[in-house]
Amino acid sequence: MLLAAVAASVFAGSQPVPPADVVRHVAAGLRLASGLDLPFGWGAAGVPEATAAVLDLRLPRTLLGLVCGLALGLAGALCQAHTRNPLADPGLLGVTAGAACGVVVSLSVLRWSSPSEYVWLALAGAVLAGGIVLGLASRLRTLAPATGLVLAGAIVTGVLNSVTSAVVLLDKATMDGFRYWTVGSLSGRDTSVLADIAPWLLLGLGLAALNTPALDALALGDDVATALGRNVALDRATGLAAVVLVAGAATAAVGSIAFLGLAAPHLALRLARGKMVPAVVLSGLLGAALMLLADTAGRLVLPSSELSVGIVLSIVGAPLFIWIARGRKDATP
Structure with a gap:
């Protein structure tokens, strides 16, 4: 499914390019990047328009969707x-x-409107908010850890949403720029955005790799996991820190994407038959595939424009999640 989604993202677009030409353009781009001569008939002025569409638009978009999904x-x-x-x-x-x-804050105070500019403050805001939620949840000792985490997340989210709404309503220019970000999109972003978030993604993926083997024990309950020799507090802190880093980096790069982080784990858990380690891996692969398929559909559904990937996922994600949830027999992952 992921390979098909990658192929669809590269080969399909608003500007029709024959598949054989797409392959030729990608090969030409690799030759150009390696410093070799351009193919015969291509002048020093540049490359054909179709080649630019494939190399400068589709490939970076596909790579960004693959990583963030x-x-x-x-x-x-x-x-x-x-x-x-x-x-x-x-x-x-x-x-x-x-x-x-x-x-x-980036749009209203610093007047940074390019994704490569505001991605830094978006990432900083995501990491800071996640850190506050984890710190606040650790102090709610009268509640179960999971309950305290949900409550702390609701508190911090409510406060931040109030601040965001107040600034957006008072500044029309900020509202226009924020509206573009908040729907979630892969367009208008190049590989520089991916380079900006790469260190945080790699750190988060490293923490996730360390944490995933503990999930099967944690699924049995904190007491059982402790009896099996797990440090529950450390395992949970590591896993949630990984969530903050990878989700914060992806959200900063492509905007708010609904349903993807909700539906992909449910579908992955069904495919993995309740085993947590393969479920996490499958959830990542399915997330990338769904992101790319939704983005490709958004490019093709309208003849003269396109729908953002966030809008497509919202339209398709709700019935997809209902179908997945109705087929599940367990209540918890």
Whole structure:
């Protein structure tokens, strides 16, 4: 499914390019990047328009969707596993609200309107909000850890959303720029955005790899996991830190994406038959595939324009999630 989604993203677009030409353009781009001569008939002025569409638009868009979809799918699986809440997604930790607040500050105060500029403040806002949620949840000792996390996330999200709404309503220019970010899109972003978030993604993926083997024990309950020799507090902190980093980086890069971090883990858990380690891996792969398929559909559904990937996922994601949830027999991942 992921390979088919990657192929569709590269070969399909608003500007029709024959598949054989797409392959030729990609090969030419590799030759150009390696410093070899351009193919015969291509002047020094540049490359054909169709080649530019493939190399400058489709390939960066495909790579960004692949990476960010994988990050959001993986983050959703980890979040549901650690909270034991089938309705949990990365937004539960305040990541989306923190990134949105960072974008608004960038647009209104610094007047940074390019994705490569505001991605830094969006990422900082996501990480800061996630850190506050985890810190606040650790102090709510009268509640179960999962319950305290949900409550802390709701508090921080509510405060940040209020700040964001106040700034957006008072500044029309900020509202226009924020509206573009908040729907979630892969267009208008080049590989520089991916380079900006790469260190945080790699750190988060490293923490996720360390944390995933503990999930099967944690699914049995904190007491059983402790009896099996797991340090529950450390495992949970590591997993949630991974969620904050990977989801924060992806959200900062492509905006708010609904349903992806919610539906992909449910579908992955069904395919993995309840085993947590393969479920996390499958959730990442499915997240990337769903992101690319939704983006490709958004490019093709309208003859003269396109729908953002966030809009397509919202339209398709709701019935997809209902279908997935109706087929599940267990209540928790």
